[in-house]
Amino acid sequence: GENVEQHPSTLSVQEGDSAVIKCTYSDSASNYFPWYKQELGKRPQLIIDIRSNVGEKKDQRIAVTLNKTAKHFSLHITETQPEDSAVYFCAATFPSGSARQLTFGSGTQLTVLP
Amino acid sequence: KAGVTQTPRYLIKTRGQQVTLSCSPISGHRSVSWYQQTPGQGLQFLFEYFSETQRNKGNFPGRFSGRQFSNSRSEMNVSTLELGDSALYLCASSLAGTWYEKLFFGSGTQLSVL
Numbered sequence: 001g002e003n004v005e006q007h008p009s010t011l012s013v014q015e016g017d018s019a020v021i022k023c024t025y026s027d028s029a030s031n032y033f034p035w036y037k038q039e040l041g042k043r044p045q046l047i048i049d050i051r052s053n054v055g056e057k058k059d060q061r062i063a064v065t066l067n068k069t070a071k072h073f074s075l076h077i078t079e080t081q082p083e084d085s086a087v088y089f090c091a092a093t094f095p096s097g098s099a100r101q102l103t104f105g106s107g108t109q110l111t112v113l114p
Numbered sequence: 115k116a117g118v119t120q121t122p123r124y125l126i127k128t129r130g131q132q133v134t135l136s137c138s139p140i141s142g143h144r145s146v147s148w149y150q151q152t153p154g155q156g157l158q159f160l161f162e163y164f165s166e167t168q169r170n171k172g173n174f175p176g177r178f179s180g181r182q183f184s185n186s187r188s189e190m191n192v193s194t195l196e197l198g199d200s201a202l203y204l205c206a207s208s209l210a211g212t213w214y215e216k217l218f219f220g221s222g223t224q225l226s227v228l
Contacts, residue, residue, distance in 0.1 A: 006156070032214045043118075043204070043219040044157070051214060089156060093213050101170060102147070102217075106156040 002027040004092050006105025013080050014113050021108045023090035024072040030092040033066060033073045038107075039086045047088075048075070080112045116141065118207050118220035126226045132193040135223045137205035139186050143218070145211025146188040148180060151202040151222070160203075163188055164211045192225075200227045 003026040013019045025033075034049035050057045050064045050073065057064050061080075066073040073092075077084055087109050093102040119138040127133050139146050148160040159172035163182035180190045186207075192199055202224050206217040 009154075034216070036217075036219075043221050044217075045219070046216045049214075049216070101213075102159060104149075104157040104159075106154060 002030060002092055002094065002101060002103040004090060004103050004105040006090050006108055008108060009106065010109045010111070012111045012113060015080060015082060017080055019075075019077045019080055019084070019110055019112075021075045021088055021090070021110070022072060023074070023092075023105050024070075025092040025103075026071070027092070027094055028068075028071065029094040030071075032093045033064070034091050034093075034102075035064060035075050036089045036091065036104075037086045038089065044089060077110075080110075082112050082114055085110060085112045118205060118218050120203075120205055120220035120223050122223060123221065124224045124226075126228065127195050128228050129195055129197060131195050132191065133195060133225060135190045135192075135203055135205075135225075137188045137190070137207075137220060139188070139205075139207030140218055143207035143209055144186050145208045145215075146182055146186065147206045147208075147211070147217065148188070148190050149204045149206065150174075151204055152200075157204065160190065162211060169211070195227045197227050200225060 006023045031052035036044040037047045038044040063076040087107045090105040121136045145164045147162040149157040162170040166182045177193045182188045202222045204222045206219045208215040
């Protein structure tokens, strides 16, 4: 099955700096790559996603890049703010017949220091 | 529009017991997925239901089972509980469970096995 590795497991940045989280996946058939943010004690929420036919996607301060050849994708957060502090999960999915097979990375604890 | 509702919020059980967790998806959503979240392990996929049928199953022992009702509500059962089953159990719903759909998570049920 699919395997997703996520690095780093913890990341501390100064407010205003950029943060980058990287994930690699094993199944070349994977075609959808969402990122979820989970604040302390709260439910995971989708923040951005990308499909395999696109190399980059941006949404304000957040961007995701995808390298299909190398089978890795990254989350970029610019001008970080304290409210960006949370655990971020990457995921990869490939179609499994009519169903979705979604595999998550182990998460990155991002801390934005004021 | 009400979000995904999971009950109970907390559960304390002892080894050998069994437990049933409940998930009510967003109205109109027909796909319900279950995930186990433990520190450092990310979200591990348990199973996915669509229209009362299990479409996909993760790599968990047969002690973990589930079902979905005609109103799309889902239950998850764990029999013969083990200490290692202590975790946050999250369910997520989506409209049809297609591979590119956004997942909407519930707040989870925190299970502690003593």
